[in-house]
Amino acid sequence: xxxxxxxxxxxxxxxxxxxxxxxxxxxxxxxxxxxxxxxxxxxxxxxxxxxxxxxxxxxxxxxxxxxxxxxxxxxxxxxxxxxxxxxxxxxxxxxxxxxxxxxxxxxxxxxxxxxxxxxxxxxxxxxxxxxxxxxxxxxxxxxxxxxxxxxxxxxxxxxxxxxxxxxxxxxxxxxxxxxxxxxxxxxxxxxxxxxxxxxxxxxxxxxxxxxxxxxxxxxxxxxxxxxxxxxxxxxxxxxxxxxxxxxxxxxxxxxxxxxxxxxxxxxxxxxxxxxxxxxxxxxxxxxxxxxxxxxxxxxxxxxxxxxxxxxxxxxxxxxxxxxxxxxxxxxxxxxxxxxx
Numbered sequence: 346x347x348x349x350x351x352x353x354x355x356x357x358x359x360x361x362x363x364x365x366x367x368x369x370x371x372x373x374x375x376x377x378x379x380x381x382x383x384x385x386x387x388x389x390x391x392x393x394x395x396x397x398x399x400x401x402x403x404x405x406x407x408x409x410x411x412x413x414x415x416x417x418x419x420x421x422x423x424x425x426x427x428x429x430x431x432x433x434x435x436x437x438x439x440x441x442x443x444x445x446x447x448x449x450x451x452x453x454x455x456x457x458x459x460x461x462x463x464x465x466x467x468x469x470x471x472x473x474x475x476x477x478x479x480x481x482x483x484x485x486x487x488x489x490x491x492x493x494x495x496x497x498x499x500x501x502x503x504x505x506x507x508x509x510x511x512x513x514x515x516x517x518x519x520x521x522x523x524x525x526x527x528x529x530x531x532x533x534x535x536x537x538x539x540x541x542x543x544x545x546x547x548x549x550x551x552x553x554x555x556x557x558x559x560x561x562x563x564x565x566x567x568x569x570x571x572x573x574x575x576x577x578x579x580x581x582x583x584x585x586x587x588x589x590x591x592x593x594x595x596x597x598x599x600x601x602x603x604x605x606x607x608x609x610x611x612x613x614x615x616x617x618x619x620x621x622x623x624x625x626x627x628x629x630x631x632x633x634x635x636x637x638x639x640x641x642x643x644x645x646x647x648x649x650x651x652x653x654x655x656x657x658x659x660x661x662x663x664x665x666x667x668x669x670x671x672x673x674x675x676x677x678x679x680x681x682x683x684x685x
Contacts, residue, residue: 347371347491347603348567348678350456352466354600354612357484358449361385365409367400369604371455375442376400380407385451386420387442393424399439448472449482450600450612456682467569469598471616478621480631482598482614487642489649491568491603492672494611497641498570498599499533499667501560504543507644511545511637512574524667530565531674533667536586539579545633550576550593551619557582564671566678570599594618597634607649613638 353370356377360366366377367390374390376399390398392411402412408425409418416437417426424437443454443461448469454461471477487494497503501522504512520537537558542550550556559575559582573596577589587594595617602610615634620626652659661669 346606346679348456348675349682350454350460351567352445352452352454352461352463353567353602354450354610355387355444355453355602356451357612358385358446358451361451363404365400365402365404367398370453371603372605373455374398375453376409377451378404378409380420382407384420385444385446387444387451387453388418388420388422389440389442391439392416392418393437393439448598448614467565467571467598467600469616471596471618476618476621478617478619478623478627480615480617480627480634482612483631483635484610484612485635485638485642486604487609487611487645488607489609489645490606491601491609492675493645493648493652494601494609494641495564495568495570495671496665496668497645498572499531499562499564499671500664501533501535501562502664503644504560507640508543508545508637511633511640512543514541514543522664522667524670526670526674530563531667531671532561532563534559534561534563536582538582542576545637546574546576546593546595549595549617549619550591552578552591555579559587562667566675568601568603570597570601572597572599592618611638 355368355370355375361377361379363379368375368377375387376390377387379385388399390400392399392413394416395413397411397413399409399411403410407420415428416424418439419425422439422441424433427433443458445452445463445466447466452466520535522533522535525532539555540558542556556576557579561573563571575587576593578591581589595615597615598613600612604610615630
């Protein structure tokens with residue numbers, strides 16, 4: 346159902362503590378905790394004996410003691426103690442998931458451990474650039490299948506209707522969308538020329554009047570999105586684009602983690618090429634982005650319910666090209682993983 350050989354966000358760094366935490370990633374139950382040295386540990390959340398979730402047990406130093414019969418597991422998933430037994434069965438082991446802490450998030454590898462390469466975690470180009478600011482970001486649970494969210498994040502046109510008071514305006518309704526593909530994913534994009542600045546960005550741009558605006562909506566496998574908004578003075582798109590000295594750039598990083606077929610955890614943050622140390626601006630933008638994403642959630646959950654209770658066939662439009670291409674490539678990857 347979901348791509349396994351991939352890195353997914355399991356939690357924020359702040360959520361992984363010395364307290365056992367249960368999460369579900371692509372249908373697999375995981376217990377998370379942090380060692381005394383600070384390493385994030387992710388184990389299968391089921392004791393090998395009677396399958397009680399280990400998250401219902403106790404953290405003893407850097408090991409987990411099952412809350413049913415006291416079996417103890419270390420950070421590798423190996424059982425190190427069975428009460429009343431001198432010899433521990435070699436099969437007494439739970440799965441350990443590779444983890445990496447990066448960008449304030451804890452990533453887990455859900456597939457073949459031998460293929461886990463941290464270099465494949467989504468790269469943030471401006472992560473350490475002091476000239477760029479960052480919003481704290483956030484997370485939310487969306488009651489829909491992850492592919493409805495990736496559909497939404499490959500659909501620049503929806504902002505004209507869903508986000509009329511924030512990201513969108515009438516200029517976003519009719520400009521044709523281009524679709525490009527790379528090995529990492531699919532991008533839907535367009536430059537809109539000589540258009541009004543959308544409400545969310547009006548206080549952020551450093552020029553007056555109309556603008557040329559880039560919408561770059563890129564979703565990479567398995568389900569992570571890079572959304573770039575660029576605003577430049579009218580006429581600047583042709584010559585300089587995002588390199589214009591007055592260009593306002595906001596990059597949104599969106600990491601979707603499927604819980605199951607009906608639920609997705611959505612993590613995000615934004616970076617910007619202006620006022621890097623303005624904490625008040627970061628907080629203001631955080632609130633505005635969260636409100637806009639809440640608008641998406643209402644729509645996406647309704648779409649999910651609509652397809653669950655579908656009575657008549659759906660139709661696809663020209664604006665769906667990038668979404669359909671991404672879905673087709675996901676199917677191909679799933680088929681490849683299923684092939685022995």
